[in-house]
Amino acid sequence: MSQCVPLHLRREIRQRASQLCEYCLVHEDDVTLPHEPDHIIAVKHGGPTTAANLAWTCFLCNRAKGSDIASVDVATGEIIRLFSPRTDKWDEHFEIKGGAIVGKSQIGRVTCRLLQMHRPEQMELRQLFTEFRLYPPMTEE
Numbered sequence: 207m208s209q210c211v212p213l214h215l216r217r218e219i220r221q222r223a224s225q226l227c228e229y230c231l232v233h234e235d236d237v238t239l240p241h242e243p244d245h246i247i248a249v250k251h252g253g254p255t256t257a258a259n260l261a262w263t264c265f266l267c268n269r270a271k272g273s274d275i276a277s278v279d280v281a282t283g284e285i286i287r288l289f290s291p292r293t294d295k296w297d298e299h300f301e302i303k304g305g306a307i308v309g310k311s312q313i314g315r316v317t318c319r320l321l322q323m324h325r326p327e328q329m330e331l332r333q334l335f336t337e338f339r340l341y342p343p344m345t346e347e
């Protein structure tokens with residue numbers, strides 16, 4: 207619920223994320239719909255509105271994630287928690303192949319599926335950004 211996040215927190219998490227979606231890594235300048243804060247653990251699950259529980263996300267990832275905190279690994283039937291930008295390292299759970307984001311772990315795979323990261327229009331956009339060297343983004347880690 208982005209409208210519940212105070213402006214100073216929105217600014218803090220936006221800057222911390224270098225204006226990138228913390229799930230699919232698209233930069234907010236490269237999409238038309240504005241990025242927004244995501245409660246990693248949704249308010250309805252008891253997640254607080256703090257920097258430690260917020261991620262900066264693109265509209266599509268945030269809408270697909272909603273208030274979910276886990277999903278089912280269709281290969282094993284196990285319930286697996288979603289990727290957390292605050293406690294997990296992106297590179298340990300995902301990799302980029304062309305325009306595709308591929309899950310490297312169970313967490314990465316269930317997050318990719320739940321957040322619908324393989325929608326054709328998103329993959330085409332990421333492929334186009336890759337051709338213009340806009341994607342994947344350069345990070346300062």
Ligand SMILES: [Zn+2]
Nearest residue numbers: 227230264267
């Ligand atoms: Zn995204």
